[in-house]
Amino acid sequence: MSELTIASTHIIERYLSMELVRVTERAAVSAARLRGHGNEKAADQAAVDAMRRELNRLPIDGEIVIGEGERDEAPMLFIGEKVGNRHGPKVHIAVDPLEGTTLCAKDMPGAIAVMAMAEAGKLLYAPDVYMDKIAIGPGYAQGVIDLDASPTDNIHALARAKGVKPNEISALVMDRPRHAKLIEEIRKTGASIRLITDGDVAGVIFCTEPAKTGIDIYMGIGGAPEGVLAAAALRCVGGQMQGRLILDTEEKRKRAHGMGVLDPNKKYDMSEMASGDVIVSATGVTDGGMLSGVKFGKEVIETETIVYRSITGTVRRIYGEHREFGKFKLD
Ligand code: VTB
Numbered sequence: 001m002s003e004l005t006i007a008s009t010h011i012i013e014r015y016l017s018m019e020l021v022r023v024t025e026r027a028a029v030s031a032a033r034l035r036g037h038g039n040e041k042a043a044d045q046a047a048v049d050a051m052r053r054e055l056n057r058l059p060i061d062g063e064i065v066i067g068e069g070e071r072d073e074a075p076m077l078f079i080g081e082k083v084g085n086r087h088g089p090k091v092h093i094a095v096d097p098l099e100g101t102t103l104c105a106k107d108m109p110g111a112i113a114v115m116a117m118a119e120a121g122k123l124l125y126a127p128d129v130y131m132d133k134i135a136i137g138p139g140y141a142q143g144v145i146d147l148d149a150s151p152t153d154n155i156h157a158l159a160r161a162k163g164v165k166p167n168e169i170s171a172l173v174m175d176r177p178r179h180a181k182l183i184e185e186i187r188k189t190g191a192s193i194r195l196i197t198d199g200d201v202a203g204v205i206f207c208t209e210p211a212k213t214g215i216d217i218y219m220g221i222g223g224a225p226e227g228v229l230a231a232a233a234l235r236c237v238g239g240q241m242q243g244r245l246i247l248d249t250e251e252k253r254k255r256a257h258g259m260g261v262l263d264p265n266k267k268y269d270m271s272e273m274a275s276g277d278v279i280v281s282a283t284g285v286t287d288g289g290m291l292s293g294v295k296f297g298k299e300v301i302e303t304e305t306i307v308y309r310s311i312t313g314t315v316r317r318i319y320g321e322h323r324e325f326g327k328f329k330l331d
Helices: 003-032 040-055 101-105 151-162 177-188 200-206 224-237 250-258
Strands: 061-066 090-099 112-119 130-136 170-174 192-196 217-223 240-246 267-269 278-284 300-309 314-323
Touching: 003 040, 003 090, 003 112, 003 278, 003 300, 003 314, 040 090, 040 101, 040 112, 061 224, 090 200, 090 224, 112 200, 112 224, 130 200, 130 224, 151 177, 151 217, 170 177, 170 200, 177 192, 177 217, 200 217, 200 224, 200 278, 217 224, 224 240, 224 278, 224 300, 224 314
Parallel strands: 061 090, 170 192, 170 217
Antiparallel strands: 090 112, 112 278, 130 217, 130 240, 240 267, 278 300, 300 314
């Protein structure tokens, strides 16, 4: 790639940050119209429809690499689907139009609409399997934590690095039976645990602002696609994250192999899950620790979005006020 191409790519991507904000805003508003209605599928579909419509308006030659599933099981935003008007940079896209469908259906905290866009080939093609993950925020020496170290060692090392006692460290773990041993071991160190029912993309991102969220470290097993989205966001602010796909059946190993995963036991570092230029945007659907949810007013619909850009490390929080003027309607 020539210098000129690199420079012009960056200019295009810079303004694409704002375009991504529009995409997640619209997905969040559509999902929020079905917030608290007890219908996960309908809310998810609304977010998918809105996100797809907005993505197809963008001046990009885009391909979904992490989406709602494979073509047969996902009618829209499936892996391999082309999006955008094709007149723009070749980009790869990871989407979770409604991360935390249950949270949205029950109007519980933490549902978001989230997506990442990267140069083609820079996002890990993660199959829809589980991933064992560990993450901390920025400001620590490289290698403080390690997925292969024991939870006890990780908590102690992090406490030392932060200059606090282990019982002053807070971990975030998904509340699942599979984490019984992990939870027991973390508690033995004296550290506290915040258990979440869903939404571990936001869970990992919480580590980037411990002073605000109270969370120092994410540990445990969640979805692999969510892992890649979280890694993309974390890369922009310089935290640390490692993940390993859980490929515990022949069928999963084959599927992963077909997507380019040659070593089923590979421990991925954050930058192997998302490298190069990455932009990540997330808009709150329900109120949460990271973002406020969509608010419907008489004339204005309010949204809150956070958008990250890896090349500059910029993080912007954008409060949107959306009005319906003339023919312009927010569906
Ligand atoms: C998580 C979480 C999602 O799935 O990755 C999780 O971020 C993992 O799967 O919001 P299990 O629910 O099977 O534990 C969600 O909870 C739902 O997609």
